[in-house]
Amino acid sequence: MATSLITNIKQLVNVREQWPVLRGKELADLPCIHNAFLLIEDDTIVSYGTMEELAKTNRALPAETIDATGKMVLPTWCDSHTHLVFAASRESEFIDKLKGLSYAEIAARGGGILNSARKLNEATEEELFNLAWGRLEELIQLGTGAIEIKSGYGLTVEGELKMLRVIKKLRGRSTVTIKATFLGAHTYPMEYKEDHSGYIDLIIQQMLPVIAREQLADYIDVFCETGFFSPEETALICKAGMQYGLKPKIHANQLNLSGGVQTGIALGAVSVDHLETMDEPAINALAGSSTIGTLLPTAAFFLRMPFQPARALIDAGCAIALASDFNPGSSPSGNMNGVVNMSCIQMKMLPEEAINAATLNGAWAMECADKLGSISVGKKASLILTKPVPSLAYIPYSFGSNLIEKVMIGGQWQ
Numbered sequence: 257m258a259t260s261l262i263t264n265i266k267q268l269v270n271v272r273e274q275w276p277v278l279r280g281k282e283l284a285d286l287p288c289i290h291n292a293f294l295l296i297e298d299d300t301i302v303s304y305g306t307m308e309e310l311a312k313t314n315r316a317l318p319a320e321t322i323d324a325t326g327k328m329v330l331p332t333w334c335d336s337h338t339h340l341v342f343a344a345s346r347e348s349e350f351i352d353k354l355k356g357l358s359y360a361e362i363a364a365r366g367g368g369i370l371n372s373a374r375k376l377n378e379a380t381e382e383e384l385f386n387l388a389w390g391r392l393e394e395l396i397q398l399g400t401g402a403i404e405i406k407s408g409y410g411l412t413v414e415g416e417l418k419m420l421r422v423i424k425k426l427r428g429r430s431t432v433t434i435k436a437t438f439l440g441a442h443t444y445p446m447e448y449k450e451d452h453s454g455y456i457d458l459i460i461q462q463m464l465p466v467i468a469r470e471q472l473a474d475y476i477d478v479f480c481e482t483g484f485f486s487p488e489e490t491a492l493i494c495k496a497g498m499q500y501g502l503k504p505k506i507h508a509n510q511l512n513l514s515g516g517v518q519t520g521i522a523l524g525a526v527s528v529d530h531l532e533t534m535d536e537p538a539i540n541a542l543a544g545s546s547t548i549g550t551l552l553p554t555a556a557f558f559l560r561m562p563f564q565p566a567r568a569l570i571d572a573g574c575a576i577a578l579a580s581d582f583n584p585g586s587s588p589s590g591n592m593n594g595v596v597n598m599s600c601i602q603m604k605m606l607p608e609e610a611i612n613a614a615t616l617n618g619a620w621a622m623e624c625a626d627k628l629g630s631i632s633v634g635k636k637a638s639l640i641l642t643k644p645v646p647s648l649a650y651i652p653y654s655f656g657s658n659l660i661e662k663v664m665i666g667g668q669w670q
């Protein structure tokens with residue numbers, strides 16, 4: 257049995273015997289142990305406590321002991337919303353945006369998601385895998401230990417299945433926890449612009465049965481947005497997915513008050529994601545539900561949109577998570593350290609709230625909180641060891657610095 261001990265940890269962060277989804281005020285409570293030790297056997301956390309407690313146990317120290325004097329240990333980030341599999345970057349649209357075009361205008365010209373779909377359909381499964389693998393490796397070094405990945409750049413039967421098979425292969429090869437989401441309803445392909453029911457039929461009749469048969473997805477997602485999928489279309493597609501055991505996670509209220517939040521809640525969605533455009537009824541509906549609101553601040557930042565109203569959501573008692581939305585169009589970064597930092601600076605989340613939302617609630621938003629998202633006995637030893645830092649608040653405060661010394665995934669230093 258491989259045993260590792262980390263000693264003299266300045267602060268062991270998010271230590272919990274129980275790990276409920278956190279809502280409202282609970283998000284500000286981030287339990288920590290100062291001057292701590294953490295013991296790992298194989299891939300699992302088996303014990304933790306203060307250094308005084310360790311001294312009292314007279315435990316023989318294992319061969320691998322790491323002295324973390326001045327450093328902190330956190331659970332790895334749980335990034336519950338990404339589009340990690342894509343064929344090419346879209347910086348020419350970035351320039352178009354700098355010159356004044358809006359995201360919706362670029363999409364209306366056949367850019368945006370359709371641009372990514374064209375390139376994805378030209379790429380081989382192997383090329384897509386290699387690109388996504390490289391991105392995943394980079395994210396692991398940045399502290400991500402669990403990630404949700406969506407399809408949605410195929411928009412054809414072959415393209416969507418190709419994306420989902422790439423995600424399945426990533427899941428088979430990586431030690432990081434990966435959840436797969438089918439997002440065939442990301443936008444209408446050009447040839448179905450005037451034939452919405454034709455494309456919805458394609459999703460329901462031709463994509464979903466294969467996805468279910470090959471066990472290619474855990475969740476079903478729809479971009480519920482003006483000019484994309486209506487609340488009625490969203491409900492129809494999600495219900496079809498639910499027949500195959502896929503739970504909804506919805507793109508909601510990004511550009512408009514789309515009704516996506518209420519639609520997702522009515523469907524019992526695991527999460528409704530984006531939430532840049534919220535009004536009181538949407539906030540209250542979310543607060544009164546068990547659906548998690550996943551905020552994607554780097555997408556708001558990149559598209560120069562108003563940030564998600566995190567404070568109003570927390571004050572209303574919502575359960576919120578933070579995710580990167582990594583994709584080539586609206587958030588070309590999967591760096592969760594940046595997400596945490598931006599959540600504090602731009603959405604006025606407290607460091608404790610942001611860390612909880614990016615770890616435990618992120619794990620809940622992809623249903624892996626039994627294994628990840630906190631430092632708890634029996635959970636997977638996926639950890640961030642920081643460089644020496646003066647305080648917890650220094651982590652979001654010191655934006656731009658890489659404060660991660662190393663990352664452990666399932667008991668293995670990366």
Ligand SMILES: N=CN[C@@H](CCC(=O)O)C(=O)O
Nearest residue numbers: 368369479555581583585586
């Ligand atoms: N909003 C819809 N989908 C993605 C963006 C996709 C793209 O622009 O390629 C998002 O979550 O931001």
Ligand SMILES: [Zn+2]
Nearest residue numbers: 337339507581
């Ligand atoms: Zn997205």
